[in-house]
Amino acid sequence: MSDRPPGQPWVLHVDLDQFIAAVEVLRRPELAGLPVVVGGRGDPTERGVVATASYEARAFGVGSGMPLRVAARKCPDAVFLPVDKPAYDAASVEVMDTLRGLSWGGVRVVLEVLGWDEAFLAAGPGPGRDELGDPRAFAATVRDEVLAATRLHCSVGIGDTKPRAKICTDFNKPRGVSMLTEETWFEVMGERPTDALWGVGRQTSKKLAALGIDTVAQLATSDVRVLAAELGPTMGPWYHRLGRGADASPVDATPWVPRAHGREETYQEDLDDWGRVADEVRALTRRVLEDIDREGRPAARVGIKVRYRPFITVSRSLTLPEPSNDPEVLAAAAVSLLDRVERDRPVRLLGVRLEMTEPEGGY
Numbered sequence: 001m002s003d004r005p006p007g008q009p010w011v012l013h014v015d016l017d018q019f020i021a022a023v024e025v026l027r028r029p030e031l032a033g034l035p036v037v038v039g040g041r042g043d044p045t046e047r048g049v050v051a052t053a054s055y056e057a058r059a060f061g062v063g064s065g066m067p068l069r070v071a072a073r074k075c076p077d078a079v080f081l082p083v084d085k086p087a088y089d090a091a092s093v094e095v096m097d098t099l100r101g102l103s104w105g106g107v108r109v110v111l112e113v114l115g116w117d118e119a120f121l122a123a124g125p126g127p128g129r130d131e132l133g134d135p136r137a138f139a140a141t142v143r144d145e146v147l148a149a150t151r152l153h154c155s156v157g158i159g160d161t162k163p164r165a166k167i168c169t170d171f172n173k174p175r176g177v178s179m180l181t182e183e184t185w186f187e188v189m190g191e192r193p194t195d196a197l198w199g200v201g202r203q204t205s206k207k208l209a210a211l212g213i214d215t216v217a218q219l220a221t222s223d224v225r226v227l228a229a230e231l232g233p234t235m236g237p238w239y240h241r242l243g244r245g246a247d248a249s250p251v252d253a254t255p256w257v258p259r260a261h262g263r264e265e266t267y268q269e270d271l272d273d274w275g276r277v278a279d280e281v282r283a284l285t286r287r288v289l290e291d292i293d294r295e296g297r298p299a300a301r302v303g304i305k306v307r308y309r310p311f312i313t314v315s316r317s318l319t320l321p322e323p324s325n326d327p328e329v330l331a332a333a334a335v336s337l338l339d340r341v342e343r344d345r346p347v348r349l350l351g352v353r354l355e356m357t358e359p360e361g362g363y
Helices: 019-027 068-074 085-100 135-150 162-172 185-189 202-210 216-220 224-231 235-242 274-295 327-340
Strands: 011-016 036-038 079-081 107-115 118-123 154-159 177-180 260-271 299-308 313-324 347-356
Touching: 011 135, 011 162, 019 036, 019 085, 068 079, 085 107, 085 118, 085 135, 118 162, 135 154, 135 177, 154 162, 162 177, 162 185, 177 185, 185 216, 202 224, 216 235, 224 235, 260 274, 260 299, 274 299, 274 327, 274 347, 299 327, 313 327, 313 347
Parallel strands: 036 079, 154 177
Antiparallel strands: 011 118, 011 154, 107 118, 260 347, 299 313, 299 347
């Protein structure tokens, strides 16, 4: 299998710098240069986690996923703001529309949206490397166009595969341009730990370490048969390719289609009445049902998440006898899953997830 997508000489990864915090600063210019933390309802005395922190707040050790109370201890002078999803949705649309309108090598770019604040870009079919010119020059154009259209800054990674472009974006943040190719891969990445790779998390890194694989170079030169036996016939070879930064998949403009929707609620006071827990699960199910109804597809599978005090989390799920968007059927299924969890501790968070049937034509 080729290390690179056929006919696609360069891939750019565009990543907005401190996106959520930057959107908030645009709305409140007086916050520029101050430590800003966005999360929950913006009250650090309440339960909630950090959605994002400005670079000024990160200098104090504040990071995404951190409890707001911990963030307040680390940075007591930070400005705390509530999450405003519609504002971030609108800003993201503006950014992606700007990227989608760009041309490279005389042809319109292909855009693959990864989330609110990041996307892959590639030239459309046709031009080769020489015809495209210097990718760093185009990366600078991308940054300039996004800033002019949205007043938001971004960083750009350039690679000959998606993983290489994605990984190197962080090398020069904020507002930077970096490049990583097959020729420089092992020089730059070889001695880094495996969790420096996009797609290798802490748990996978531990599994690899148990096999004597600690670095990217060791992963790239490991025995793929051992990886397949220990990590699965699909994931093992995939991690082996990832160790080389290899990925033959092209940038794909096909719109992302969600498989499921979910809702979670963190309670300011622990729930120790399981009748109340069941009521909250029903309420969450109704909220998620509204989300899947907008997709026009019924639920085929129901799942719940229960987080006890302090932070022990369990999840349970079941497949429905037949797909449904009946609120009573779905709520009853979700509540039935509570019979499969322990009821000996107070509950601080509940979540409900509804997995939908495939859209017509499949995913």
